Amino acid sequence: MEQIISMSGLGKVYINGRLQVEALKNLTLSIGRGELLSIMGPSGSGKSTLMNIIGCLDRLTTGSYMLDDVDISGMNDNELARIRNRKIGFVFQSFNLLPKKTALQNVELPMIYAGTGKSHRRKKAVDALERVGLSDRMAHRPNELSGGQKQRVAIARALVNNPSIVLADEPTGNLDSVSGEEVMEVFQGLNKEGVTILVVTHEREIAEHTNRIISFRDGYLIKDETVDNPLDAIAEKKKRLEQSKAVIMEAGEND
Amino acid sequence: MNFYESLKQALESLKTNKLRSILTMVGIIMGVFSVVTIMALGSAAESYINVQFEKIGANIITIQYKSDAAERKNWLVLEDMETIVDGTPEVKNIAAFIQRGGDLRVESKTKKAIVYGISSQYKNFSPIEMAEGRFINEFDILSRSKVIIVDENFAQKYFKRTDIIGRIIELKVSSGSKIKVKVVGVMKGGDDLFSSIANNENFPTFVYMPITTVQNIYYNYKKLPSIMVSVQQKEQLKEIGERIVNVLELHKGKGDLYVARNSVEEQKIFSSVLGVISAVLLVIAVITLIVGGIGIVNILLVSVTERIREIGIRKALGAQKKDIVLQFITESVIMTASSGLIGILMGIGAGNIIANQIKIPPMVEYKTIVLAFTGSIILGLIFGVYPAKKAADLDPIESLRYE
Ligand SMILES: Nc1ncnc2c1ncn2[C@@H]1O[C@H](COP(=O)(O)OP(=O)(O)OP(=O)(O)O)[C@@H](O)[C@H]1O
Numbered sequence: 001m002e003q004i005i006s007m008s009g010l011g012k013v014y015i016n017g018r019l020q021v022e023a024l025k026n027l028t029l030s031i032g033r034g035e036l037l038s039i040m041g042p043s044g045s046g047k048s049t050l051m052n053i054i055g056c057l058d059r060l061t062t063g064s065y066m067l068d069d070v071d072i073s074g075m076n077d078n079e080l081a082r083i084r085n086r087k088i089g090f091v092f093q094s095f096n097l098l099p100k101k102t103a104l105q106n107v108e109l110p111m112i113y114a115g116t117g118k119s120h121r122r123k124k125a126v127d128a129l130e131r132v133g134l135s136d137r138m139a140h141r142p143n144e145l146s147g148g149q150k151q152r153v154a155i156a157r158a159l160v161n162n163p164s165i166v167l168a169d170e171p172t173g174n175l176d177s178v179s180g181e182e183v184m185e186v187f188q189g190l191n192k193e194g195v196t197i198l199v200v201t202h203e204r205e206i207a208e209h210t211n212r213i214i215s216f217r218d219g220y221l222i223k224d225e226t227v228d229n230p231l232d233a234i235a236e237k238k239k240r241l242e243q244s245k246a247v248i249m250e251a252g253e254n255d
Numbered sequence: 256m257n258f259y260e261s262l263k264q265a266l267e268s269l270k271t272n273k274l275r276s277i278l279t280m281v282g283i284i285m286g287v288f289s290v291v292t293i294m295a296l297g298s299a300a301e302s303y304i305n306v307q308f309e310k311i312g313a314n315i316i317t318i319q320y321k322s323d324a325a326e327r328k329n330w331l332v333l334e335d336m337e338t339i340v341d342g343t344p345e346v347k348n349i350a351a352f353i354q355r356g357g358d359l360r361v362e363s364k365t366k367k368a369i370v371y372g373i374s375s376q377y378k379n380f381s382p383i384e385m386a387e388g389r390f391i392n393e394f395d396i397l398s399r400s401k402v403i404i405v406d407e408n409f410a411q412k413y414f415k416r417t418d419i420i421g422r423i424i425e426l427k428v429s430s431g432s433k434i435k436v437k438v439v440g441v442m443k444g445g446d447d448l449f450s451s452i453a454n455n456e457n458f459p460t461f462v463y464m465p466i467t468t469v470q471n472i473y474y475n476y477k478k479l480p481s482i483m484v485s486v487q488q489k490e491q492l493k494e495i496g497e498r499i500v501n502v503l504e505l506h507k508g509k510g511d512l513y514v515a516r517n518s519v520e521e522q523k524i525f526s527s528v529l530g531v532i533s534a535v536l537l538v539i540a541v542i543t544l545i546v547g548g549i550g551i552v553n554i555l556l557v558s559v560t561e562r563i564r565e566i567g568i569r570k571a572l573g574a575q576k577k578d579i580v581l582q583f584i585t586e587s588v589i590m591t592a593s594s595g596l597i598g599i600l601m602g603i604g605a606g607n608i609i610a611n612q613i614k615i616p617p618m619v620e621y622k623t624i625v626l627a628f629t630g631s632i633i634l635g636l637i638f639g640v641y642p643a644k645k646a647a648d649l650d651p652i653e654s655l656r657y658e
């Protein structure tokens with residue numbers, strides 16, 4: 001399989017005054033094109049740190065990191081911004097949409113920095129919103145959307161420049177279980193189309209929707225497992241909807 | 256990100272904080288307005304003075320005392336005018352005047368007046384237009400006739416009409432003595448700014464009487480403050496002036512008594528005084544502008560703090576430092592450039608009003624407008640740099656975490 005990401009002996013040390021925190025230690029990791037994988041681990045184990053390094057928001061301290069066979073470590077701020085723009089799509093726990101812009105305008109934003117022309121931009125943004133099932137919400141602002149819809153706008157935005165990898169740091173953390181399944185449904189659909197996706201999560205159930213689970217503790221990669229039969233988000237969503245209906249009905253009977 | 260995009264972004268962001276943006280702009284608007292108005296005022300005053308000097312003629316020499324405390328025998332007196340004319344063939348006109356205060360009484364009403372006692376050729380030095388009757392003539396001077404010239408506004412106010420030739424007015428001088436004088440002429444009232452100030456209730460009216468009559472009623476005081484001479488040519492005013500001084504000093508038998516000033520020199524002095532005043536005002540206006548600019552820096556810094564998270568998002572999506580810098584500088588320039596435009600428009604308006612009042616063509620110069628506008632843009636660039644740099648240097652990860 002073609003490697004998108006390959007890291008070896010990677011370390012990250014944060015220095016705050018006299019305090020040093022080793023957030024990642026001697027990490028060797030490869031991610032192939034078309035993978036859907038998840039990262040798990042307790043709080044403070046270094047998951048977000050890894051995402052920030054993969055996403056070129058942060059720099060590594062030791063070791064090497066190749067993205068699409070290009071060495072990232074020696075790049076300057078502008079080159080890193082360019083990589084983020086073209087090769088990385090971010091999805092955050094707290095959505096991070098611009099509140100005064102519509103869904104469509106939010107999705108257009110990465111293309112503005114890519115220098116895409118106006119009409120082309122519009123068309124690609126519409127396409128991306130269609131891919132996440134939001135063609136009827138394009139003119140809405142974030143405060144007019146549900147959490148699940150916001151996260152799907154964010155996914156459309158992450159997709160729109162055809163990145164090498166989509167990085168999602170706890171994308172379901174602020175969502176109820178049904179919306180969480182919807183997000184995973186979108187990810188599974190996109191992955192079938194060939195998009196490489198990396199999801200950080202605390203929930204085992206979410207991780208089991210992916211094909212590979214990597215676990216961290218104290219900055220060390222401690223487990224790298226393959227999931228033989230990943231959960232199907234569409235089926236899971238149906239199950240959850242039925243469960244919640246049953247809960248509502250039960251509550252009704254108790255009255 | 257191209258310029259059009261950042262322009263759009265900046266306009267949107269200014270629109271979301273409309274009131275705040277407008278209040279911030281007021282400082283710059285006032286600054287640009289004062290700069291434009293002061294420059295306009297400066298050139299207005301200059302051209303007003305030029306017009307006035309042209310009216311008088313540029314070929315006037317004034318003989319004055321070198322020191323204030325001249326002895327009685329060295330006073331300039333009316334007879335000296337003959338000495339000057341006899342000794343200087345270039346002299347075309349010669350005149351003198353004295354200026355005193357008094358009260359004019361018409362029936363029971365009193366009006367403060369400034370009384371000009373003038374010699375017969377005075378009107379060749381200070382253009383006076385008559386509405387009715389005649390001006391003071393040679394005979395009035397020789398016979399010390401008790402006649403007076405008033406202006407239209409005075410006539411209208413105290414007689415309800417302007418053709419008041421032959422009417423008698425009582426003049427009461429500061430010593431308490433009173434004389435009755437006959438109106439022989441009515442001057443036109445001006446319609447420029449200074450005449451309208453002069454028409455003010457509390458402002459004294461200007462009247463003219465024969466210099467000999469005025470000397471007579473005011474203690475028979477012979478001393479003239481100066482003698483004005485006009486010559487045919489414009490050249491060599493300095494030399495002719497020096498010659499007149501020589502003639503007089505020879506006549507008095509003592510040197511170093513008088514100086515000759517000419518209108519060209521005076522115009523120069525006026526202009527340079529005006530230049531200094533304009534420069535001082537301009538400095539004040541520029542300070543206003545800088546204070547306004549600090550307001551912009553301040554508000555942009557607030558804006559940066561409010562938008563830390565937005566900046567983080569933009570950086571995560573691929574914004575480079577220059578994109579963020581461009582965004583904030585564009586905001587700053589939009590604010591200063593539009594303030595500049597408004598200030599310029601207000602300045603042109605004020606300039607036109609002033610020009611209208613003192614009857615000269617509008618004088619906000621093309622140069623001033625271009626300068627003020629490019630100046631505003633440059634100010635926007637300068638004031639935008641620091642906040643923009645601050646925004647661009649934010650760490651993306653910390654910005655994304657910022658609440
Ligand atoms: N900017 C920083 N300066 C200093 N230490 C940091 C910084 N960012 C992270 N750390 C430390 O690095 C370690 C890893 O943090 P990280 O955010 O990667 O954890 P995480 O696995 O994402 O945790 P969570 O599940 O709570 O999000 C933690 O001990 C954290 O305190």
Ligand SMILES: [Mg+2]
Pocket residue numbers: 047048049169
């Ligand atoms: Mg984290």
